[in-house]
Amino acid sequence: MTSSSPSFVQSSLLSLGRNLSIFPCGTSYRSRRSTRGFTLVELLVVIAIIGVLIALLLPAVQQAREAARRMQCSNNLKQMGLALHNYVDTYGKLPASSRGYGGCVGNAVDGEIKNANGIVALLPFMEQGAVYDLFNHKEAYSVNPGSYQRATGTVVGDPATNGNAQAAEIELQMLLCPSDNNPAKGRCAGSAYGPASGFSGAATNYDFIVNCGLEFGTCNGYASTAGNTKRMFGADVNTKFGDVLDGLSNTFMMGETTKYHVNGGAFAWAYRGWVMTGIDPHYSAQNGGINVWHQPWITSTWQSPPFVPIRGRARSWWVPAASLHPGGCHFLMGDGSVHFVQETIDKPTLLNLSVMSDGQVVLLP
Template sequence: MTIRDDQSIGLNRSKRRPLRIHRAFTLIELLVVISMMGVLVSLLSSGVQAAREQSRRISCANHLRQQSLALHQFHDQFGRLPFGNDRGAGRNQSWAAAVLGQLEQPEIAGLWDRKVAWNDATRNLQLSVTVLPVFRCPTSVNDFPGDTDYAGVMGSALASARSLVGLDINNGVLIGSSPQRRTAVTLTEIVDGTSQTLMIAEVVDRLSSEHGLWADGRSAISHDNGGINVDGSGEIFSLHPAGAQVAFADGSVHFMTESMDPSLIGALCSRNGREITPAIESHD
């Protein structure tokens, strides 16, 4: 019979190490972690995209304000607004070319000849391809020399028939010249109110063949085909989500949504339809 020393027994017990259990991630736990990381990345990406779009909208709105201010300064100087398209003698000169001086483009304004065609080979053609950032929306993906993402609003066939009598569809603010109308519009002629009448609108990424050039008077539009962001070749159209930005004749900038009723759009495009229109939220 073996007799064991209690002290030696205690010593041996004290040398024993506690049992450690090494627990690894299960497949399910790993998948949960990965999915959570994916959600966080998605939320972060959405936040970044939203911030970028907000910045683009602010920049676009500022461009519209600059253009509106230039038009008001032109009106102060000459007693009326410029034509949206001065068609006389085939000139097709745009409202944008008329306000080059007011847009602080003195070099181009000093050389520009408003008595000849906008694309006259010896006078204006080379100037017409000048890149003017004030006419470019930050959302634009189709940039080329001389392009514009904005258009003067000549009117709309969707407006009240009262606004069309004797004026064809030339019932807006930046109208085209014609044998029936040889003088441009004054602010006092905007009987619907300057805060209820469009003057400039986004028409993003038109090609040069679609008159998407700031100097080409044919860039002015009549919004006739329905809603916002339906047709980018000659209607109110933008790459901002869910709508487009516009400048009213009082200089305020607003966001018009894609859900807006076409008859309301037509009413806002005309200066003299005498329609009753609801207030639109301003981005000023």
């Protein structure tokens, strides 16, 4: 059947055609909409604002990170304080700062040179018993031949073959400050500072408070030195908490140092090499302090080209109390508390805090 009126389909097509005919050929409704973007000036302004915000935010982020690192460093020393107190609970006395040190002048105790660092004795109390068992504790921990061995005695065993030199290469994170970006390996190597030929010991940021001049100068000198100059630790001597007459809360027990000593390499945690004696915040009235990157005793022309102090590199082994924390470093007190001591502290106060029975009881500033 035919009809003169258009069908529904035809009507729809005619209507669609009329609607489409309002747009030019090859265009669409989307392309007719406004697509205006940023101008170059607007982009530059946005980039400048972002740059300012980053500049304002970055110092705050860095300070937050350093605060976290400083807290971790403090916690490391607290763990060592717990280990020391547990050691005393077990043995009734503190470990010696070293045993059989061969870098001093005189006769080695019992005639045996072992160069043992007292930190090794703390490993079982720091959940590092497996590392402690790697050592042969009856033999030498390091050997430093020639002029680096000044003590008279016999080096017991060979660290290169008895396993001690290999164990000394282990990096223990609990003995490293996260703020110190100096490498833990590399400075404790060679005839003077290494555990044995071909080995590189791992450094530590923490060590015992000692009279470093005495430890290095005279073998077994701690036993005969005046009581009012004694620190809490000494070579081949086991002091007791009862010996700390100035009070445990008023006396330094351990301190912080850097993993880079310009004059002296660094301190290894496992052994005592050349000039590795421990931390002495007060070497003398002229030399001492915290974060001192250049010592008065050493002239600027000591090295060629002339020495330029670098922050984070303790100038000398004999006054190595230092850190990369801004403004000071940490100390572990005899009672197990940890305090951040400002680098502006005066030398007489440092001395009173370092010795354990001089009768000059001072409080931390």
